[in-house]
Amino acid sequence: MVDQAETTMRVSTTAQPSSSGPTSVSLSPKAECDASGGGSVSPGRILHVVESFGSGVKNSVLSYVANTPEFEHHLLWSTHADTTVDEVDLRHFSSHERLPSGHVDRLKAVRAAVTQVVPNIVHAHSSWAGLYVRLALRPSQRLSILYTPHGYSFQRQDLPAPARMLFRLVEWSLSFNTTMVVACGQHEARLSAWPFRHPPIGVVPNVAHTFDTEDELDHASHGTSSSAAEPASGPPVIVGAGRLCNAKDPAFFAATIRELRAAGIQVRAVWIGDGEEHFARDLTDANVEITGWLSRDDAGKVLREASVYLHTARWEGFPLSVLEAASLGVPMIGRDIGALRDEGLPLLFRQPADIVGLWRRLEDDDERQATMAFVRRLADSHSDSRQANTLRVIYGDLSGPELTTSSATSREAAR
Structure with missing residues (x-):
């Protein structure tokens, strides 16, 4: 980067x-x-x-x-x-x-x-x-x-x-x-x-916002896992965040979650934020939990439980939520937009169906370590x-x- x-x-x-x-x-x-x-x-x-x-x-x-x-x-x-x-x-x-x-x-x-x-x-x-x-x-x-x-x-x-x-x-x-x-x-x-x-x-x-010390997560704790999806208990957790609006494209997030489940990958999906009602319906129809707006530290508690942070915005300047995920050592997959591409995010996809291949790649130790190396560089440079x-x-x-x-x-x- x-x-x-x-x-x-x-x-x-x-x-x-x-x-x-x-x-x-x-x-x-x-x-x-x-x-x-x-x-x-x-x-x-x-x-x-x-x-x-x-x-x-x-x-x-x-x-x-x-x-x-x-x-x-x-x-x-x-x-x-x-x-x-x-x-x-x-x-x-x-x-x-x-x-x-x-x-x-x-x-x-x-x-x-x-x-x-x-x-x-x-x-x-x-x-x-x-x-x-x-x-x-x-x-x-x-x-x-x-x-x-x-x-x-x-x-x-x-x-x-x-x-x-x-x-x-x-x-x-x-x-x-x-x-x-x-x-x-x-x-x-x-x-x-x-x-x-x-x-x-x-x-x-x-x-990124600096979360309370008790909520900070060592970068290595995510990086040492052999799977993209090994939380303490239950299915892997995918988290998205932002205002429910056109720019953040929660409908694309919902479609991506559907593709994972259709491929037999069972995940728990959570969206931090709130906004326009029809976008909320898109998420709830895809069995995505919506937390509403949370305090910074409460949002950090949700992020630190994530197996993957999934960013699906259609356009951005530079997303703070990506930096917050990086500061907590959470591996990330992002939509292929200029703001993420020009920063060097390694796991990018253009269509919801592409997520399955990226998920499989993240289960590979070498791919995961490369992703976590990027996460560390991103956090350090910001x-x-x-x-x-x-x-x-x-x-x-x-x-x-x-x-x-x-x-x-x-x-x-x-x-």
Whole structure:
């Protein structure tokens, strides 16, 4: 697997920003004072803009904040109707403000937040936030715009090709008004390398939640088993996770479980998460247990009992659930999508019927050991220290001379 931090340094220094400069989108008169010297900029002040502050994106942002405490973090956010946000999560930010409803009002809110917070960096997370920030603002010597897609909208396989092409065109156009793309994985970095010209690209590895010590599982405990399916008692346990939605494709998970059972392989299947009712029916019809949303540590208890983690999403930025399974030493099989392929996951499949052959391969000692070696590498390369050092390089270099020394130290550590 390619080393994440080395890729960050390499891609960031060789990518070519657009010679034509930023687009003609301007700040509002109040926000313009930031670029012209009317505001007081504090080195290391970052405004995160998140349109969907929930699930994986929320956890990614919170890990960025936790791993760079020397920076001052502010949040402008909203979330979906079916997602709740714990007030505890908001306490990590120096300030937080909800985005209003309506696209125009959200553009105004971004400008107002820049006027109030006066950040060095505005970090937009996901497609809608990237749109609002890059339409409302423009980069300057005193304001950098970072963008983490967390999965590009043009990757969505539930949309017709013309819609995906339109999203791709919009992303390409907005890239000219971006100081840097901060990708969450190798595949996202590759998608960000637009033809001809593109902003610098960095790769910041996602990190898994650290479970309670009593729930952590030694990597070797799964790796020494001679079978893909030898839990303490009962049939092997296959676990999937995520919101029940098109992106995670629980119907594909259900079809895969049916194929295993049709081949005479009896398994217990569990899905961690909740969401749209018709996807829940797909799972229950296939005799898949649905836990609903669990606390992080309760989810860890389910994962640590898994014989295999099965990831069947149709598209991803980079899935945190895969990292959580890796951190617990759980072998994994994944659907053949770019996010997993570009990270080097050895056991990939394209159709539900293909799972039977992979299951048999995982019963082979050599195949299992190779899979567990990948799991260990994945967990090690997505550590808090690796993420912290990479972020310090990126944030520090864009935050002014006061943080140059810290950034240089982190750059050496990231190598």
